[in-house]
Amino acid sequence: MGLRSGVFACLLVAWVAALGSCGAPRHDEIIVGSKNFSEQALLGEMVAQHLEARTHREVTRRFYLAGSYICQQALLAGRIDLYVEYTGTALTAILHDSLQADPTAVYERVRSEYQRRFGLEVLASLGFNNTFAIVVRGEDARRLHLKTISDVAPFARQWRAGFGYEFMERPDGFAGLARTYGLAFKETPRILDLGLLYRALLEKQVDFVAGNSTDGLLAARDLTMLEDDKHYFPPYEAVPVVRGDALGRFPEMRGALLELAGKINDTEMRRMNFEVDGEHRDIADVAREFLRAKGLE
Numbered sequence: 001m002g003l004r005s006g007v008f009a010c011l012l013v014a015w016v017a018a019l020g021s022c023g024a025p026r027h028d029e030i031i032v033g034s035k036n037f038s039e040q041a042l043l044g045e046m047v048a049q050h051l052e053a054r055t056h057r058e059v060t061r062r063f064y065l066a067g068s069y070i071c072q073q074a075l076l077a078g079r080i081d082l083y084v085e086y087t088g089t090a091l092t093a094i095l096h097d098s099l100q101a102d103p104t105a106v107y108e109r110v111r112s113e114y115q116r117r118f119g120l121e122v123l124a125s126l127g128f129n130n131t132f133a134i135v136v137r138g139e140d141a142r143r144l145h146l147k148t149i150s151d152v153a154p155f156a157r158q159w160r161a162g163f164g165y166e167f168m169e170r171p172d173g174f175a176g177l178a179r180t181y182g183l184a185f186k187e188t189p190r191i192l193d194l195g196l197l198y199r200a201l202l203e204k205q206v207d208f209v210a211g212n213s214t215d216g217l218l219a220a221r222d223l224t225m226l227e228d229d230k231h232y233f234p235p236y237e238a239v240p241v242v243r244g245d246a247l248g249r250f251p252e253m254r255g256a257l258l259e260l261a262g263k264i265n266d267t268e269m270r271r272m273n274f275e276v277d278g279e280h281r282d283i284a285d286v287a288r289e290f291l292r293a294k295g296l297e
Contacts, residue, residue: 032048033074042273043084044063045061047240051256067166068094071085081243092171107125125238132233135218152181161183162205164192165191174210180230217278259296
């Protein structure tokens with residue numbers, strides 16, 4: 001294990017230890033968690049505001065809890081009651097199942113296995129699919145006529161890649177992508193903070209990155225998202241994952257969360273992400289305006 005991997009493992013242990021030592025969770029509040037990037041905090045805030053409006057209960061926010069592993073452990077430990085996950089991530093990173101392409105099959109597998117293994121309920125999709133986005137500079141895409149990931153293979157040996165830590169480690173990440181598309185880069189891919197991926201790309205520190213298809217900056221910068229022409233990535237539909245005992249303690253939660261089903265499409269999510277990341281608007285304000293526009297205050 002390399003130094004970076006060792007440090008990350010230690011951080012994970014510290015997070016889990018912290019989650020297990022915080023004392024018993026309160027039972028008169030709903031605790032909403034999120035992972036550690038803007039879209040997740042925005043979804044968490046949207047869920048929290050809607051639950052406050054519909055249940056008239058206190059909602060505590062525990063956002064930016066690192067990645068899927070930490071959020072899953074927080075759920076199982078009772079430190080949070082729910083967060084929004086993505087079906088493909090749940091399938092591969094949590095259940096360690098093989099990749100599947102059919103959205104319905106993936107959702108049903110995740111829903112049934114989360115219930116069976118963990119006692120967690122996976123509710124209906126919020127409506128959008130946030131798949132990985134393989135992104136290059138627009139100028140390179142135009143110059144080299146790049147439209148698909150397959151188109152990159154002849155140039156990869158002269159290029160540098162940059163990815164988030166999870167993408168390097170997860171089963172639906174870099175290793176499988178490289179095998180599927182025959183990608184061999186100039187050097188070992190750089191590990192970058194998710195918030196710095198596009199800056200590093202635009203500043204030509206790297207030439208090829210894996211972002212997210214709903215990233216707001218994709219439409220606002222000269223960036224090109226390449227088509228996954230070999231259909232490597234599974235669907236990543238956004239779904240609320242909820243502790244069963246929380247739904248028992250707060251029976252009105254289920255109906256409130258189901259009101260959010262199908263309410264956000266890919267374009268709307270991308271626009272809200274840009275308002276947060278590109279225009280630096282307050283997450284709570286963006287969430288409130290969206291809920292109001294959908295009649296979900």
